[in-house]
Amino acid sequence: xTPCRVPIPLLxxxxxxxxxxxxxxxxxxxxxxxxxxxxxxxxxxxxxxxxNAIVLKPSELAPASSNFLANSVSKYLDSxxxxxxxxxxxxxxxxxxxxxxxxxxxxxxxxxxxxxxxxAKHLTPVAVELGGKSPAIFDSxxxxxxxxVAVERIVGAKWVSCAGxxxxxxxxxxxxxxxxxxxxxxxxxxxxxxxxGLDCLSRIINEQHFQRLTNLIKDPSVAATIIHGGSLDSETxxxxxxxxxxxxxxxxxxxxxxxxPLLPIITLKKIEDSIEFIRARPKPLVIYAFTxxxxxxxxxxxxxxxxxxxxxxxxxxxxxxxLPFGGVGGSGFGQYHGKFSFDLFSHTKPVLRRxxxxxxxxxxxxxDAWKLPFMRSxxxxxxxxxxxxxxxxxxx
Amino acid sequence: MGSxxxxxxIGAGFDSAMAAALVVGLRQSFxxxxxRSHEWRxxxxxxxxxxxxxxxxxxxxxxxxxxxxxxMESYLHEISLAKAACTFALKEMKRWMTPxxxxxxxxxxxxxxxxxxxxxxxxxxxxxxxxxxxxxxDPVIGALxxxNAVVLKPSEVAPATSYFFAKVLPEYIDNSCxxxxxxxxxxxxxxxxxxxxxxxxxxxxxxxxxxxxxxAKHLTPVALELGGKCPVLVDSSVDxxxxxxxxxxxKWGCNNGQACIAPDYILTTKSFAPTLxxxxxxxxxxxxxKDPLESADLSRIVNSNHFKxxxxxxDDENVSSTIVYGGQRDEQHLKIAPTLLLDVPHxxxxxxxxxxxPFLPIVTxxxxxxxxxxxxxxxxxxxxxLFTKDRKLExxxxxxxxxxxxxxxxxxxxxxxxxLPFGGVGDSGIGAYHGKFSFDVFSHKKxxxxxxxxxxxxxxxxxxTPQKQRILRGLINGSIIALLLxxxxxxxx
Numbered sequence: 001x002t003p004c005r006v007p008i009p010l011l012x013x014x015x016x017x018x019x020x021x022x023x024x025x026x027x028x029x030x031x032x033x034x035x036x037x038x039x040x041x042x043x044x045x046x047x048x049x050x051x052n053a054i055v056l057k058p059s060e061l062a063p064a065s066s067n068f069l070a071n072s073v074s075k076y077l078d079s080x081x082x083x084x085x086x087x088x089x090x091x092x093x094x095x096x097x098x099x100x101x102x103x104x105x106x107x108x109x110x111x112x113x114x115x116x117x118x119x120a121k122h123l124t125p126v127a128v129e130l131g132g133k134s135p136a137i138f139d140s141x142x143x144x145x146x147x148x149v150a151v152e153r154i155v156g157a158k159w160v161s162c163a164g165x166x167x168x169x170x171x172x173x174x175x176x177x178x179x180x181x182x183x184x185x186x187x188x189x190x191x192x193x194x195x196x197g198l199d200c201l202s203r204i205i206n207e208q209h210f211q212r213l214t215n216l217i218k219d220p221s222v223a224a225t226i227i228h229g230g231s232l233d234s235e236t237x238x239x240x241x242x243x244x245x246x247x248x249x250x251x252x253x254x255x256x257x258x259x260x261p262l263l264p265i266i267t268l269k270k271i272e273d274s275i276e277f278i279r280a281r282p283k284p285l286v287i288y289a290f291t292x293x294x295x296x297x298x299x300x301x302x303x304x305x306x307x308x309x310x311x312x313x314x315x316x317x318x319x320x321x322x323l324p325f326g327g328v329g330g331s332g333f334g335q336y337h338g339k340f341s342f343d344l345f346s347h348t349k350p351v352l353r354r355x356x357x358x359x360x361x362x363x364x365x366x367x368d369a370w371k372l373p374f375m376r377s378x379x380x381x382x383x384x385x386x387x388x389x390x391x392x393x394x395x396x
Numbered sequence: 397m398g399s400x401x402x403x404x405x406i407g408a409g410f411d412s413a414m415a416a417a418l419v420v421g422l423r424q425s426f427x428x429x430x431x432r433s434h435e436w437r438x439x440x441x442x443x444x445x446x447x448x449x450x451x452x453x454x455x456x457x458x459x460x461x462x463x464x465x466x467x468m469e470s471y472l473h474e475i476s477l478a479k480a481a482c483t484f485a486l487k488e489m490k491r492w493m494t495p496x497x498x499x500x501x502x503x504x505x506x507x508x509x510x511x512x513x514x515x516x517x518x519x520x521x522x523x524x525x526x527x528x529x530x531x532x533x534d535p536v537i538g539a540l541x542x543x544n545a546v547v548l549k550p551s552e553v554a555p556a557t558s559y560f561f562a563k564v565l566p567e568y569i570d571n572s573c574x575x576x577x578x579x580x581x582x583x584x585x586x587x588x589x590x591x592x593x594x595x596x597x598x599x600x601x602x603x604x605x606x607x608x609x610x611x612a613k614h615l616t617p618v619a620l621e622l623g624g625k626c627p628v629l630v631d632s633s634v635d636x637x638x639x640x641x642x643x644x645x646x647k648w649g650c651n652n653g654q655a656c657i658a659p660d661y662i663l664t665t666k667s668f669a670p671t672l673x674x675x676x677x678x679x680x681x682x683x684x685x686k687d688p689l690e691s692a693d694l695s696r697i698v699n700s701n702h703f704k705x706x707x708x709x710x711d712d713e714n715v716s717s718t719i720v721y722g723g724q725r726d727e728q729h730l731k732i733a734p735t736l737l738l739d740v741p742h743x744x745x746x747x748x749x750x751x752x753x754p755f756l757p758i759v760t761x762x763x764x765x766x767x768x769x770x771x772x773x774x775x776x777x778x779x780x781x782l783f784t785k786d787r788k789l790e791x792x793x794x795x796x797x798x799x800x801x802x803x804x805x806x807x808x809x810x811x812x813x814x815x816l817p818f819g820g821v822g823d824s825g826i827g828a829y830h831g832k833f834s835f836d837v838f839s840h841k842k843x844x845x846x847x848x849x850x851x852x853x854x855x856x857x858x859x860x861t862p863q864k865q866r867i868l869r870g871l872i873n874g875s876i877i878a879l880l881l882x883x884x885x886x887x888x889x
Binding site for chain 1: 427429432466467468471472476479480498499500501503504507509511512514516517593601604605606608609611612613615617620622634635638639641642644645648649682683684685691693785790794798799800801802803804805806809810813815816817818821822823825826827828840841842843844845846847848849852856857858859860872
């Protein structure tokens with residue numbers, strides 16, 4: 001919160017400049033259903049730290065969490081300034097009709113468009129945390145132990161993360177065709193180790209999403225590529241961890257964000273082809289790459305764009321408060337976590353202070369012929385010419 | 397209007413299909429990677445700097461044609477600032493482009509992390525008419541130093557400068573990555589239908605809203621540099637001569653008040669008002685003489701639409717009767733003299749809309765605190781100014797008034813400082829630029845985390861047990877013991 005001083009060019013002497021952060025005012029936060037507590041509280045914390053008043057609208061698809069927040073926030077926070085408004089799309093729309101000083105939205109692109117269009121009416125700045133198809137590039141790793149760790153981390157970012165219903169989860173894997181069998185075996189072994197029964201697995205959030213996921217593998221040309229899992233229970237809304245090998249690239253499963261426990265593996269001739277594959281598609285929220293090849297790492301870093309890029313692990317970048325978290329292009333805009341949250345919900349106001357001492361007459365009209373060359377010397381920091389002009393020794 | 401906008405068929409035939417083709421071409425250029433190198437970016441900036449040096453008189457001539465802008469203003473407010481932006485960016489670019497290493501916590505030990513700035517891709521810059529050279533080239537400089545491909549749509553309300561960009565800029569930069577599209581509403585609409593990686597708009601709030609609504613369809617981030625009513629609070633503890641001069645040059649010396657950061661209205665106490673008005677009158681006479689319409693040091697009003705808009709602000713008799721200085725006008729030459737009004741009704745149009753012209757209302761209150769309340773009752777302006785020697789008032793002003801930027805004891809200067817972000821808040825805009833802020837506004841800050849395969853924590857994975865939970869909690873809370881246990885592979889299979 002402390003204002004920070006900025007350097008002032010000698011020309012503006014004497015003056016003092018500083019940047020003063022101030023709250024934007026009253027902000028609106030929309031939370032998603034997949035990490036309903038975390039994704040509500042993280043931006044809330046940033047908005048509070050920056051000194052704002054807040055309305056939080058949790059997702060109606062996670063009603064228990066929504067109620068928990070509605071009841072608890074008033075117990076632990078200043079309920080005059082932090083309010084929770086549970087409800088569905090109609091409540092969301094009523095909130096959007098108001099004028100806010102900032103709107104922070106986590107969720108799907110479809111709804112984000114509605115939010116931003118509503119914000120445009122009031123010129124309200126927005127931050128939208130979306131998703132996308134976050135790929136994991138799986139290079140040959142040499143040692144079996146490294147492979148084991150790598151695959152556990154990929155499984156951790158798919159099924160261990162809310163059964164794949166996570167924006168930073170692994171959506172699909174890219175691997176060289178010669179290594180696909182090794183990868184698949186390791187995936188199956190890891191799944192068996194982690195899930196001897198299905199009781200440690202999240203279910204799908206609701207019937208609508210269950211149906212959406214079912215449809216992704218309904219197409220025979222897609223269903224034919226399932227090599228593990230595939231069973232669905234519409235009563236309990238559980239979907240077994242499912243692996244597909246090279247589903248058709250024009251199928252929905254390879255064009256929409258999956259957000260579920262289905263993992264396509266796409267094989268390539270060379271692992272370097274993964275760069276072109278990713279570039280041909282909308283910028284994802286995160287790219288994961290498992291490799292020890294420093295050249296490949298440099299190429300991926302320089303030639304792809306994503307919200308974040310993580311080498312040899314998954315998900316943990318979320319826990320690094322020194323790293324900004326957010327998307328780019330199709331995966332959103334606006335970044336938060338740590339100080340980035342504070343900045344996102346602040347206006348950084350520049351304040352320049354001058355005194356009445358030292359007033360340069362050549363600033364003012366009438367702008368006689370001698371003033372313009374004088375100013376040129378000033379702006380070129382040509383102090384010698386300036387001195388000569390002041391002494392009357394230089395005219396032109 | 398001089399440069400023959402109609403003869404040139406300005407924007408004729410530029411429709412949605414052409415706009416789409418333009419973007420496709422630019423995406424290909426961007427995808428080739430040519431904009432990424434430091435050399436390419438430096439070449440563009442050096443090209444622009446060279447253009448400013450070589451074509452200075454042509455630029456001044458265009459500005460004079462569009463606005464009758466005095467040479468001094470053209471130099472001070474457009475040319476020198478644009479040149480300084482190039483120079484500053486050239487000097488700092490390598491530093492800005494260098495990835496920033498950031499610390500990592502025990503939770504992800506061992507790991508290394510950095511933030512890399514990368515270009516957003518293909519960006520659209522829509523410029524305004526009042527500083528038609530600077531407000532076009534300054535964001536373009538920012539977009540280029542950040543490594544983007546750019547389309548510039550200069551304002552059609554300043555056609556000579558627009559034509560200058562279309563004809564001359566291509567000679568100095570890489571045409572495969574920088575395009576200029578002239579035109580008005582139809583051409584701008586065609587451009588706004590396309591998907592951009594960022595849109596940077598300078599202008600008024602009404603159009604800003606339209607730009608953002610168009611951007612919303614593609615979820616394109618925007619920066620909007622808008623305006624507002626920039627207040628100047630003057631208290632009695634000032635050196636009134638200096639204050640009057642600075643206010644005057646910030647108002648009428650900036651395009652005759654047609655500037656987003658020009659003082660819009662003054663607030664002062666009833667007791668001090670006579671002193672201030674007197675000082676302002678003296679200053680105005682010194683600056684512009686007894687017949688300001690003849691002064692070469694005043695810009696004209698940009699066009700007859702704005703001339704009518706301004707004069708209609710005085711139609712209300714309750715407003716025109718408060719004129720205490722000036723008020724002269726010449727419709728044929730689109731000139732309006734600097735005009736002071738004292739105690740206009742608070743609910744008149746002149747006190748509700750952004751004036752953007754040479755009228756300066758002065759509103760008075762009993763106490764200085766009432767002035768601050770009045771400022772806060774209006775939407776947040778692009779700039780707020782305070783003239784005072786009272787440190788307590790200064791602190792109170794800074795703490796309680798929100799504005800894009802703030803200046804104490806001077807006007808407008810803050811925009812010339814590349815270390816200060818320039819932009820609005822609330823109705824005065826979204827986003828900021830100048831200096832490194834320009835680089836940042838056109839960049840994506842990509843977080844890059846690198847880990848190895850050591851330091852694995854089995855506690856992360858199912859089947860979940862209470863022991864795993866304990867270790868994980870410890871890890872997340874930065875406990876060294878938990879870290880050791882995790883490294884040692886606890887809990888074991």
